[in-house]
Amino acid sequence: MSTFEFLLQGMLVACQPMNLLYALIGVTLGTAVGVLPGIGPALTVALLLPVTYKLDPAGSLIMFAGIYYGGMYGGSTTSILLNTPGESASIVTALEGNKMARAGRGGPALATAAIGSFVAGLIATLLLAFIAPSIVKLALVFGPREYFALMVLAFVTVSSAFGDSTLRGLTSLFIGFALAIIGIDQQTGQARMSFGVPDLLDGIEVTTLAVAMFAIGETLYIAAQGSRAPDKVEAVKGSLWMNAQDWARSWKPWLRGTFIGFPIGAMPAGGAEIGTFLSYATEKRLTKHPEEFGNGAIEGVAGPEAANNASAAGTLVPLLTLGLPTTATAAIMLAGFQQYGLQPGPLLFATNPQLVWGLIASLLIANFMLLVLNLPMIGLWVRLLTIPRPWLYAGILLFATLGTIGANPSVFELGMLLAFGLLGFIMRIFGYPIAPVVVGLILGPLAEQQLRRALAISQGDPTALVMSPVAAVLLAVAAAALIIPLILRARGRGQVLAQLAASED
Amino acid sequence: MSTDSSPKAAKRRPDRAALVIAVALIAVAAVIFWDVSRLGAIASYARIGPTTVPNLVAGGLLVLGIWTAIEAWRGDFPEREHQEMGPVLWIVGGLAAQMLLLKPLGFSIATGVLFAMTAAGFGKRKLWLTLPIGIAFSFVVWVIFTRLLQLHLPSGPLEALFF
Numbered sequence: 001m002s003t004f005e006f007l008l009q010g011m012l013v014a015c016q017p018m019n020l021l022y023a024l025i026g027v028t029l030g031t032a033v034g035v036l037p038g039i040g041p042a043l044t045v046a047l048l049l050p051v052t053y054k055l056d057p058a059g060s061l062i063m064f065a066g067i068y069y070g071g072m073y074g075g076s077t078t079s080i081l082l083n084t085p086g087e088s089a090s091i092v093t094a095l096e097g098n099k100m101a102r103a104g105r106g107g108p109a110l111a112t113a114a115i116g117s118f119v120a121g122l123i124a125t126l127l128l129a130f131i132a133p134s135i136v137k138l139a140l141v142f143g144p145r146e147y148f149a150l151m152v153l154a155f156v157t158v159s160s161a162f163g164d165s166t167l168r169g170l171t172s173l174f175i176g177f178a179l180a181i182i183g184i185d186q187q188t189g190q191a192r193m194s195f196g197v198p199d200l201l202d203g204i205e206v207t208t209l210a211v212a213m214f215a216i217g218e219t220l221y222i223a224a225q226g227s228r229a230p231d232k233v234e235a236v237k238g239s240l241w242m243n244a245q246d247w248a249r250s251w252k253p254w255l256r257g258t259f260i261g262f263p264i265g266a267m268p269a270g271g272a273e274i275g276t277f278l279s280y281a282t283e284k285r286l287t288k289h290p291e292e293f294g295n296g297a298i299e300g301v302a303g304p305e306a307a308n309n310a311s312a313a314g315t316l317v318p319l320l321t322l323g324l325p326t327t328a329t330a331a332i333m334l335a336g337f338q339q340y341g342l343q344p345g346p347l348l349f350a351t352n353p354q355l356v357w358g359l360i361a362s363l364l365i366a367n368f369m370l371l372v373l374n375l376p377m378i379g380l381w382v383r384l385l386t387i388p389r390p391w392l393y394a395g396i397l398l399f400a401t402l403g404t405i406g407a408n409p410s411v412f413e414l415g416m417l418l419a420f421g422l423l424g425f426i427m428r429i430f431g432y433p434i435a436p437v438v439v440g441l442i443l444g445p446l447a448e449q450q451l452r453r454a455l456a457i458s459q460g461d462p463t464a465l466v467m468s469p470v471a472a473v474l475l476a477v478a479a480a481a482l483i484i485p486l487i488l489r490a491r492g493r494g495q496v497l498a499q500l501a502a503s504e505d
Numbered sequence: 506m507s508t509d510s511s512p513k514a515a516k517r518r519p520d521r522a523a524l525v526i527a528v529a530l531i532a533v534a535a536v537i538f539w540d541v542s543r544l545g546a547i548a549s550y551a552r553i554g555p556t557t558v559p560n561l562v563a564g565g566l567l568v569l570g571i572w573t574a575i576e577a578w579r580g581d582f583p584e585r586e587h588q589e590m591g592p593v594l595w596i597v598g599g600l601a602a603q604m605l606l607l608k609p610l611g612f613s614i615a616t617g618v619l620f621a622m623t624a625a626g627f628g629k630r631k632l633w634l635t636l637p638i639g640i641a642f643s644f645v646v647w648v649i650f651t652r653l654l655q656l657h658l659p660s661g662p663l664e665a666l667f668f
Contacts, residue, residue, distance in 0.1 A: 051656055164583070167576060171530065171569045177562045178533055185555040192555060193540050216600070223592035223626045390629035394620040397596070398643060401603060401616065406656040414604040418597065425593070430526065431583050448558040455553040 007129050010357025014365055019062055023362050026063035027369045030070020035078050035381045039215065039396055041071030042328040042438070046210035047399055049336055050407035057340040058355050062362040064333050065316070069121060069363065071329075072309045073370045076113035077381050080106060080301070081234045092276040093308075096293070096300030098234070103296050107240035112250045112298055113305040114374040115242075120258040120306035121367040124313030127262055128320075129360050132349070135321040139346040144453035145465050147322075149474035151447040154324055156478045159436040166486050168432045175423075176440020179204045186449065199412045206335040208404055209441055210328070212417045213434050215400035217424020219393050224425070233385050240378065250302040253283050257306030264307075265314020265326075279307035313363070320344050320356060323446070328435040331442045522585075523577030530570035537563035595626030611661015616643035 013019065033044045045064045052060040080097035093113065100109040142150070160169035182193040183203030194200035242250065260282065261275035283303040284293050293300060318324040323345035325331035337344050342352065349356055374381070404417050424434060458464030466472045541556040541563075576582060599622030606615035620639030621632055629635055640663070647664060650656045660668070 051650070051654060054655065167569065167572050170565075171573065174530075174562060174565050174569055178537065178566060181537065181559050181562060188555045190544055190555050192544065192559060193537065195540075216596075219623070220593050220596055223596055224588040224590070225586070226589040226592070388629075390624035390627035390635075393627055394623040394635075394639065395642075397599070397623045398616055398620055398639075398646065401600070401619065402646065402650065402658070405607065405612065405658055406650065409607065409657070409659045411604055411608065414600070414607065418600045418604065421600070422597070429585055429588060430523070452553050452557065455557070460553050 003130055003133055006133075006353060006357045007361055009354065010359070010361030011364075013058065013354050013358030014062070014362035018056070019059055019358065019362060020365065022059040022063040023066045023366045024369055026066020027070040027073075027366050027373060029063075030067035030072075031074035031370065031373055031381060032070075032384060033067070034071035034074020034076075035384050036387075036392065037078055037082065039218070040075075040329075041068045042210060042332055042435075043214035043400075044071070045329060045332045045336065046207050046214065047403040049207045049332070049339060050403045052336075053339050057337075057342065058358050060340075061333070061336060061355070061359050062366075064336050065359060065363055066366045066369075068312055068329050068333070069309070069366050070370060070373075072121075072312045073114065073117050073374050074381065075308075076117065076301075076305050077110060077374070077378065078385065080109045080113065081382060082385055091273065092280045092304040093301055095280070096297050099294070099296035100298065100301065101234035105296060105298075106234055108242045108246045108298065109296075109301050110378055111240055111242045111375065112246060112302045114371060114378075116250065116254040116257065116302045116306040117309040117374075118367055118371045119254045120261065120309040121313060121370070122364065123255075123258050124262045124265075124310040125360065125363045125367065128266075128313050128317055128363075129357075131266070131317060132321050132360075135317065136346040136349045139322055142470070143468070144450045144457065145468055145471045146474070148447060148450040148454055148465065149471035149478070150322065150324060151443055151450065153474050153478040153481070154318075154326055154443065155436075155440070155447070156481045158326060158439050159433070160482060160485065164431065164489075166482070166489065168430070169436055172427065172432050172434070172436035173440045176437040177444045179209065179437070180441045180444035180448075186445065187452065199410070204416070204441060205404075205407065205413070206332065206438070206442055207407060208413060208417055209420055210332055210438050211400050211403055212420030213424035213427075213437060214328075215396055216417065216421025217428055217434065219397060219400075220421060220425040221428045222389075222393070224429075233382070240375070246298055249289075249298050253279070253299045253303035254306040256282060256286075257303040258310040260303075261307030261310030262314040265311030266317040267314075267326075273308075275307040275311045276304035279303040316360075316363075320348070320359075321346060323348075325439060325443065328438045331435075331439045335442055518580055520577045520580055520582045523582045524574060527570045527574035527577055530566050530573060534563040534566035534570060537566070592626040592628075595622050599623050599626070607659055609661065611664050612647050612658045613640055613644040613663045614661060616646075617641075 014023070029044060029048075030041060033039050033041060044067050048060075048064070048067075052063070076093050076097065079091070079094035080101050082098075097109045097113065100106060155173055159173035160166040178193075180203070182200055184191055184194075184201055191201055257275075257279040260279045264275040264278070280300055280303060283297075283299040284290070287293065287297060287299050289297060289299075315325075315327050315330050318326055319330045319334060321344075323334065323343055325334045334344060342348060342355070401414065401417065404413055407413070427434060427437075454465060455462065466475060537559050541559040544554075544556050599619040602622065603615045603619040606618060617636060617640030620643060621635040624635045624639070625632065644663065647658055647660075651658050651660075
């Protein structure tokens with residue numbers, strides 16, 4: 001069957017009333033958490049994992065993907081109106097978008113962000129649909145050592161290639177690995193690092209770790225900042241609609257942003273942030289109105305917003321075709337697949353095409369829903385920004401603990417939640433990134449499995465890992481991604497990399 | 506993350522807190538080495554077994570611990586902003602209270618306490634107001650999740666009163 005036929009079949013799955021409902025719930029929740037500062041899509045998916053495990057797998061995965069897309073839309077609203085990015089991929093949007101809002105052009109800024117996100121989401125999801133089958137074909141010839149090399153590359157890019165310190169990125173990653181060792185070894189059934197505590201035999205729950213690190217760690221960190229001057233919400237003044245000039249200046253940045261963002265998301269190279277910075281730099285260079293940059297140039301909102309949505313779709317390429325998560329949200333979505341006994345990867349396209357194509361098709365539908373949610377209903381989301389902080393964070397912690405209590409209402413589990421929350425708080429104080437811990441915990445055991453298989457095939461000879469050309473190239477790229485930033489930082493050129501820091505989402 | 510790397514900060518002293526982190530990383534590495542040493546040579550095929558990867562991870566942590574110690578000694582860690590501990594203690598206290606009260610008093614009361622103490626951490630100290638709001642809100646959540654979504658949440662005296 002051709003991709004078109006698969007996509008049409010997927011559309012049939014996605015258009016089932018229940019799945020439409022899940023998509024709607026997903027995009028609504030996603031927009032809400034994208035708008036609210038301090039919580040992001042990664043946390044929301046983690047919270048919902050225990051709640052959804054009795055639901056139908058296709059439906060909940062559609063909902064998770066809707067949350068991911070919705071988070072990218074909602075984040076722009078906060079950046080534009082509050083100057084505090086709701087999620088990390090919207091930092092650049094705040095640069096120009098907030099200036100536009102202060103100049104009374106908040107409406108067009110929100111509109112170009114929403115329509116740009118829509119255009120990018122649509123094109124990038126179609127690219128995902130057409131690229132995925134060929135990557136699946138490629139991935140079928142991958143053996144354990146190629147997979148292991150691919151995972152090493154993902155580890156390096158997620159933890160240390162970007163951000164302000166190789167040391168702290170790698171340390172976060174290894175904390176994730178250390179936590180991943182806890183529990184029963186999948187291949188021999190021996191208990192590792194469980195110290196005779198029965199609660200530890202099952203290992204550390206991804207949900208517990210992610211909720212603790214993102215929700216509790218972040219809440220503690222914000223509380224510890226004390227009562228600094230609250231940010232002012234800019235009211236949306238004037239028309240919400242873009243005039244002819246706005247359209248003329250927006251459409252090219254949308255398309256450029258899409259084609260910058262998608263490949264960056266699709267490569268195992270970290271989150272959506274990098275694409276937004278590159279898109280901003282490109283628009284700044286190409287613009288006919290350089291004097292407006294820094295004072296509210298519409299190109300500076302249109303391009304990066306398109307780029308961040310395109311990267312979100314791009315991230316799904318390695319996740320679905322290779323089972324390789326490259327952002328925290330994707331890592332937790334992988335845990336969502338595993339909860340239903342599904343392993344994303346080339347085989348899933350063969351064994352469960354309805355689910356995969358239904359998911360991809362539902363993303364197209366989610367995109368339309370998001371456009372409606374974010375343009376005519378923008379006033380509703382703006383109101384979310386005015387919730388006083390005591391109520392907001394009290395509510396966040398209520399729902400954060402709810403997920404863990406629902407999965408396992410034990411004092412031990414809540415104790416771990418508190419302990420990891422404190423760990424997340426301390427890591428934030430010292431400038432350690434959080435996402436590598438979660439990626440290490442989820443991807444670590446999979447990498448171990450591939451490494452042990454590869455070494456078992458070679459009868460324990462580690463040089464076999466680099467004997468396959470594909471694996472050798474991937475490991476060489478990984479080594480370069482580790483060493484080059486180290487040299488750049490040592491020479492004092494680290495600022496550029498620090499700006500590209502991939503943080504939680 | 507804070508990237509306040511002002512080059513003019515001439516006198517850099519060893520960063521005590523970062524040294525503690527280095528010691529903690531090395532301690533975790535030691536615990537992993539010790540734990541897997543007990544698994545020993547059982548069930549390993551061609552020297553590859555359940556101990557291979559833990560040893561690699563522990564080795565990595567050891568190197569990172571030493572690296573952290575060197576950076577801490579040279580004062581290379583970014584400067585940290587002042588953290589207020591009062592609000593943090595309120596919230597940690599709230600989480601601890603919820604953990605201990607969950608079994609005896611049920612979800613609504615325990616989570617209501619967490620709600621009120623978190624709000625207190627963010628400056629709303631009127632517990633006589635926030636505590637009832639928190640308990641009522643948690644109770645509504647309990648009803649929605651246990652009745653409609655069939656999630657198992659522990660119940661206590663308050664929940665028993667209604668259901």
